[in-house]
Amino acid sequence: MLITTSYDPQPEQWEAALALSGQLKQLDGSQMAVRLVERKQFSLPRLRQRYSDSDIMLVSRERIEYYQEHQPVLFFHPSTAAIRIKRLINGEHDPLMELSAIQAGDRILDCTAGLGSDALVYSFATQGNGQVTALESRIIPYLVLKHGLGMYHSEVPGMDEAMRRIEVVQADHYDYLQKQPDNSYDIVYLDPMFRKPIHESSSISAIRFLADPRAVTELTILEARRVAKRVIILKEHRDSGEFARLGFAAVKRSTTKIAYGVITL
Template identity: 70%
Template sequence: MLITTSYDPQAEHLEAAAQLARSIKQLQGIDNPVRLVPRKRHSLARLRTLYDDSDILLVSKERIEYYHEDQSALFFHPSTAAIRVKRLVNGEHDPLMELSAIQPGDRVLDCTAGLGSDALVYSYAVQGNGEVVALESEPIPYLILQQGLMTYDSDIPGMNEAMRRIQVIQMDHSEYLQRQPDNAFDVVYVDPMFRQPIHESSSISAIRTLANSRPVSEQTIKEALRVARRAVIMKEHRSSDEFDRLGFEEVRRSTTKIAYGVIRL
């Protein structure tokens, strides 16, 4: 994996790239060597040829971007979370927050954070005295989410505070759940990669090749039921068989594509 900068980097961007290289070497699941290389005036395609490596992390003034071959760049952006938080700011409702019966001060565990869209809305909803723990097992999505939540700047009231409050941990959710005491969180949320992809979603398409594609196990749901005080919620394609397989008897169809399974405690 190559780490480089945008053209004509400032000193802080060079230091950020060097720090990023050091951080990546400590992550779990990084198999190929990490090399910090000068950008000069090279295109990304030229860097790939020069160093015989298809994976590039680009550090710019605004953000970190991940490039793999001809796929779209992967980077952190609040995306639909920004729209949902705006609605909450305006006193409107959010289907997931309503299903979760979220209250200020709640503790929420997002078992499959991805790029953090749902974790961000949860964090806004639980407010300053609440807590959201976001788990991401895969190193590149984890890194992009962690860095993005720390540095992204939003003009939506309360959004920056919500991002900074989220605790991001690189760990498989099954291992994390086993380590938790009973009733440790009010809500445990699971949003795995859908068995039936929604190809219209560009953000999901960019992360799909990096995400953990393993289906949620029955043991994971059993542990989630032990750890949750109020509810375990899973998001899936509305026609998915996973709800039945994992024992979600209450299924709420949110859109033409999405549904939430709920087990209330």
């Protein structure tokens, strides 16, 4: 993988690229060949050709971007979270927050963070008094999310603060749950890659090829039952058999293809 910057980088961009290179090498256990290269005036296709490497992580002034040939560029953006937060500000309802019975001061564990849309809404809804821990097992999405939450600036009141409060951890959710004390989180939330994908979802397309494709296991739910104090929520395709397989007795369906399964503790 190549690490580079946008054209004519500021010193802080180069420093960020250097730090990112070190993080990748550390997280990957040196299994990935990571090279920090100067952008100069090379286009991305020219860099690929010059260094015989198709994967590029680019550090710009506003964000980091991940490029892989024939795949959509991956970068952090709050996406639908910004719309949902605006609705909360206006006193409108959010189905996930209602199912969670979210309260100020809640501790939430998002086991499958992806690009953090639901974690961001949770963080905003706790009104600055709670804590959201967002787990992402895959290295590239983890770094894009962690840096994005720290760099992105929004004009939506309170959203920047909500982003900065989220703790992002690179971990497999089952391994992480095993290490947590009983009743240590009020809410445990799971939004895995759907067993029946929604291909028309533009927000998922950029991360689909990088995300962990594994299904949630029964052992994970057993650990979640121990760790969660109040509720476990699973987001899946409305026609999914995962709700029944994993013991989610209550399923709230909507007019979209998305549904939420709930285990109340």
